[in-house]
Amino acid sequence: xxxxxxxxxxxEPLTPDICVVGDGPDGLAVATAAALFGxxxxxxxxxxxxxxxxxxxxxxxxxxxxxxxxxxxxxxAFGTVPDTSQIDFGRxxxxxDQVAAxxxxxxxxxxxxxxxxxxxxxxxxxxxxxxxxxxxxxxxARRFVVATGSLPxxxxxxxxxxxxxxxxxxxxxxxxxxxxxxxxxxxATAVELAxxxxxxxxxxxxxxxxxxxxxxxxxxxGVLRRALLGDGIALxxxxxxxxxxxxxxxxxxxxxxxIRIDGTHLLVASGRRPNIAGLxxxxxxxxxxxxxxxxxxxxxxANRSIYALGACAGGAxxxxxxxHAAQHQAGLVLRNAxxxxxxxxxxxxxxxxxxxxxxxxxxxxxxAQARAQGExxxxxFPYAESARAQAExxxxxxxxxxxxxxxxxxxxxIAGAQAAELIxxxxxxxxxxxxxxEMAGLIAPSQSLSELSQKAALSFQAPLAAKPGIRRxxxxxxxxx
Numbered sequence: 001x002x003x004x005x006x007x008x009x010x011x012e013p014l015t016p017d018i019c020v021v022g023d024g025p026d027g028l029a030v031a032t033a034a035a036l037f038g039x040x041x042x043x044x045x046x047x048x049x050x051x052x053x054x055x056x057x058x059x060x061x062x063x064x065x066x067x068x069x070x071x072x073x074x075x076x077a078f079g080t081v082p083d084t085s086q087i088d089f090g091r092x093x094x095x096x097d098q099v100a101a102x103x104x105x106x107x108x109x110x111x112x113x114x115x116x117x118x119x120x121x122x123x124x125x126x127x128x129x130x131x132x133x134x135x136x137x138x139x140x141a142r143r144f145v146v147a148t149g150s151l152p153x154x155x156x157x158x159x160x161x162x163x164x165x166x167x168x169x170x171x172x173x174x175x176x177x178x179x180x181x182x183x184x185x186x187x188a189t190a191v192e193l194a195x196x197x198x199x200x201x202x203x204x205x206x207x208x209x210x211x212x213x214x215x216x217x218x219x220x221x222g223v224l225r226r227a228l229l230g231d232g233i234a235l236x237x238x239x240x241x242x243x244x245x246x247x248x249x250x251x252x253x254x255x256x257x258x259i260r261i262d263g264t265h266l267l268v269a270s271g272r273r274p275n276i277a278g279l280x281x282x283x284x285x286x287x288x289x290x291x292x293x294x295x296x297x298x299x300x301x302a303n304r305s306i307y308a309l310g311a312c313a314g315g316a317x318x319x320x321x322x323x324h325a326a327q328h329q330a331g332l333v334l335r336n337a338x339x340x341x342x343x344x345x346x347x348x349x350x351x352x353x354x355x356x357x358x359x360x361x362x363x364x365x366x367x368a369q370a371r372a373q374g375e376x377x378x379x380x381f382p383y384a385e386s387a388r389a390q391a392e393x394x395x396x397x398x399x400x401x402x403x404x405x406x407x408x409x410x411x412x413x414i415a416g417a418q419a420a421e422l423i424x425x426x427x428x429x430x431x432x433x434x435x436x437x438e439m440a441g442l443i444a445p446s447q448s449l450s451e452l453s454q455k456a457a458l459s460f461q462a463p464l465a466a467k468p469g470i471r472r473x474x475x476x477x478x479x480x481x
Contacts, residue, residue, distance in 0.1 A: 014118070016040040018337065019132060019141035021124045021279070025056075026310035026326030027147035028107055033334055035115040042141065043112060044134055045121045046148060057103035058096045058172040063192065063355055065092050066199035070357060073199075077393060087201045089177040096172055126284035129303055143305055143337045146279070146286075146293060147326070150272035150311035155184070159244040163251050166267040168193065174265075178202050182253060182263035185270035186212045186237070188354040191224065193269060195356050198231050205234040205261050207253060212237050213354065217367060219380075220360050220415035223397050227358060236261070274312040291318040297344040299333055307333045319347040348411075349431055351423050358397050359419035364411030364430045370402040376410065377403050379436075381456035383416045388449050392417070399456040407436040407460055418449055425453060436460045 016039075020031045023045040031043040069087060105111065109119045122135040132139045152167040154160060166174070168189050179202070183194040186208025198204040206212075206228065212235070213221045228235055240256040244266075251266035274292035281287075285303040287294040291314030299307050299317060309317065309329035317329065328350060332343040354360040370376045383389045383397035397416020403409055412426040429439055439457035444450040 013131070013138040013140045014042060015140050015142075016042045016118070017142045018042070018145060019139050019143070020044065020145045020147060021132070022046060022147035022149060022310075022312070023107070024147060024149045024310060024326070026149075026330050027145070028112075029327055029330035030145050030147065030309075030333055031112065031117050032115055033330065034338065035112075035117045037334075037338060038116075039338065041116065042118045042120060042139060044124045045119060046124060057100040059192070061096045061099040062092075062172065062196050065095060066196035067357065069199045069201075074393070087177065089200065090175075092177075092200065093175065123278060125278060125280040126286075127280070128283055129285045130305070132284075143307070144284075145333055145337075146276075146301075146306065146308040146312060147310045147330075148275045148279070148312045151275045152268065153271045153273045154268060155241075155270050157241050157244050157253075160268075163244055163246060163266060165251075166265060168267070168269045171197075171267055178263075178265040180263040180265070181205070182207065182251060182261055182266045184209075184241075184253070184266065184268045186210055186214060187269055187271060188213065190267075190269035191228070191354055191356050193267065194233055195228060195231060198233050199357075203234075203263075204232075205236065205263065207239075207241065207255070207261065208235070208237045209239060209241050213360075216352070216354070216360065216362060217400065217413040217415075219398070219400060220362070220413045223358060223415035224354065224356055224360055227356065227396065234261075272311065274314065276312055289314055291315065297346075298336055298342070299329055299345055300336075307337065309333055317345060317347070324352060325350045349427065351420070351427055353420045353423070355420065358394065358416045359414075361414045361419035361423035362412065363423055363427050364409065365402060366411055366413070367400075367402055370410040373404075373410070375405055377405065377460065379403065379456055379459050381452060381459055383452065385455065386449060386452050388447055388451070389417065399452050401436065401456055401460075403436050403460065409434060409436055409439070416449075416452075422449060422453060 018034045018039055019042045020027045021044045023043060031041050034041045112119050120134045120137060124132055124134050126132050130140055132144060152169060171193060177200060181197050181202045181204050183190050183204060183206045194204050194206045212225055236255060242254045242256060245252050247262060251263055253261045276288055276293060284306060286301045286306060292312050293301055293308035294315035295301055295308050295313050295317050297316045299309050301308055310326040329345060332345055335341040336343045348364050352362045367378060379401040381399045384395040389395045394417040400413040402411040409429050414422050436457050442454045444454045
């Protein structure tokens with residue numbers, strides 16, 4: 001198959017080894033890796049906003065701007081006085097666009113073509129179990145991979161459909177900074193965007209009617225809750241929304257108790273739904289439900305020659321970690337499709353992060369899940385015990401470990417500065433079934449936040465020091481010098 005041939009000019013079906021439907025990070029990872037192995041690959045760019053921009057370049061750039069703004073705002077506490085704390089939102093937009101443009105180079109049609117990937121643009125739909133069509137181009141691939149992402153959902157609130165709403169995909173298109181922003185949702189995305197926009201000078205109200213981060217550890221969520229309130233965000237949790245309405249041509253939400261929340265802009269970030277409409281999955285023998293395309297632990301659908309991954313995948317792939325799992329899932333699909341290796345997606349091994357300030361990162365079982373398995377120990381170690389955290393005034397937070405009685409690591413929760421980085425060695429520990437004593441032997445760099453992990457692990461042995469037998473042994477050995 002030639003990368004330069006025009007498929008529209010030929011009536012012959014394309015017959016690649018792998019056809020990837022969707023050009024988000026997960027689809028691109030599959031397509032580029034397959035091409036690097038010399039496998040003939042077709043990538044279908046569907047478009048339609050199926051990938052959350054807050055997880056892409058603009059979202060990372062926005063959080064970086066917010067972090068700089070927080071540094072400036074907090075500089076006086078360190079004895080330094082910044083020249084200005086004003087936010088130039090126009091220049092912020094330029095920065096976001098520049099970062100996105102530089103990142104887009106790696107995903108461009110030209111780079112993919114240089115790798116040997118044939119890129120088609122259009123709406124894809126299955127015709128039967130072995131065949132897919134894009135416009136008038138027929139593709140008969142040996143393996144198909146569906147990675148079409150997800151789309152924002154609009155909650156069922158009376159009057160909401162009549163209001164102009166921003167979504168998590170559209171917030172980055174604003175030309176001017178909102179004066180008063182209402183963020184509807186208690187998701188990780190809602191928290192990240194609400195806090196970032198507050199750091200840029202917006203008045204922000206966060207409405208989490210199902211609660212703030214309901215799937216995460218309550219103690220860790222408490223750390224974030226205090227940070228949001230400390231930032232001046234008006235937080236409304238677990239309160240029904242009676243209706244949405246327009247007041248003086250601006251959005252208003254009316255909460256239970258006739259509490260009125262007014263804003264200049266309304267951002268809906270309450271969740272997403274799989275982007276699978278129009279694919280004609282039933283014609284390919286693929287089952288789906290409200291969670292997405294039903295897959296097994298190997299990410300295969302009911303049609304064994306078709307895989308699904310990322311935010312469009314349900315079944316064994318669904319869970320709170322789904323937005324972080326796509327790259328890992330891409331590797332599993334390639335191992336199974338190209339090398340026939342048996343694979344199993346384990347969602348408990350995928351870190352779950354909230355890129356707020358402070359960050360939240362979790363891996364493995366939460367406390368409730370761990371307790372359901374039997375007797376456990378819960379270890380907690382505060383950030384305030386770190387000299388580095390004290391020096392940088394980042395003492396809010398904790399590391400929380402769940403272990404079995406013998407020290408087997410079941411789950412880890414970190415709420416605090418650089419949590420997304422600190423969770424990495426714990427992920428390896430759980431994957432390799434390491435004991436907490438092995439993590440206690442970790443040699444962490446002096447004066448680093450990594451020392452928190454070592455000290456948290458060491459606390460597992462703290463009760464031993466109080467045992468009379470241990471103390472008698474130490475006393476006995478002291479006689480010998």
